[in-house]
Amino acid sequence: MRRHVLLYGLLGGLLIAALRFIEYRWIVVEHSLEIYAALIAALFAGLGIWLGLRMTRRAEFVIVRELGVAMPAASDFERDQARASALGLTPRELEMLEHVAAGLSNKEIAAREFVSENTVKTHLSRVFEKLGAQRRTQAVQIAKAQRLIA
Amino acid sequence: MRRHVLLYGLLGGLLIAALRFIEYRWIVVEHSLEIYAALIAALFAGLGIWLGLRMTRRAEFVIVRELGVAMPAASDFERDQARASALGLTPRELEMLEHVAAGLSNKEIAAREFVSENTVKTHLSRVFEKLGAQRRTQAVQIAKAQRLIA
């Protein structure tokens, strides 16, 4: 989106410059200001709509791509052990991550694993750090994309 | 949307009229044309973006589905529309859910969708309620299991 904004500004600048340049030739007609205004308005309206469309379309595209990477983890799952160890993820950490992916809260995981909630939190902190995630949902997304969990 | 287009045209007309009117007072400054152009451009750019966004808003989930069938190389995911509507999930809510599944925070979703964080939270609250989830991770798990999201 940043790119679009930049392009947009650039186009605006160019247009202005062009306008300034043409001013001394074409525009000798009376009442040209209104025509100008209308032209610019129409042009930028079009550009704006285009930009708006472009921005939302990109979002959709991203969604589609996310669908793409989320799907292959459907039936026959096999952990990418190589990547797991490359990231330094321990078995325990992967276990915790799976519980997170199953939608459990830290408290529930703690109860299920017979450890304290604090322990769960430290495990997950390390998982997040190793995966470069800030949130559990993000960690799950990343882990699934990399075939670390089902 | 009709209303938007009308409003848009009206604004344009008004602007032109205003411009025409002001022409004989304000515009004694040199190089004011560029300023004018810039102003109009900015104004209509904003309006255009807004309009574009507004227009695509409603049609979005349809577009997503079209993309889904148009890009078979990406994934074979198809939403269980029957279940989605059986649960009373609105397009917007599913959209939010997808963002959650992508690992975004409420704040990030809000920024991406151009709405307030509060709005995201209410949408998600309803999603959780309809899915019977207490947590976002759980909601994602349930939604994926029921083929509501990829």
Added chain:
DNA sequence: CAAAAAATCATCCTTTTGGGTGACGCCAAA
């Protein structure tokens, strides 16, 4: 057009998460 449905936003309050730090015991490998 009027009613219903969806989307938007806010405020208050509680719970959950995440980050940072420090510590202790176990065990296997250097």
Added chain:
DNA sequence: TTTGGCGTCACCCAAAAGGATGATTTTTTG
């Protein structure tokens, strides 16, 4: 036997998420 990885736990703090309610605006629909 010492070192380092792993698993365990605690405490504190800040941010994020969730629940409940109420209200307004847009959009859709009968």
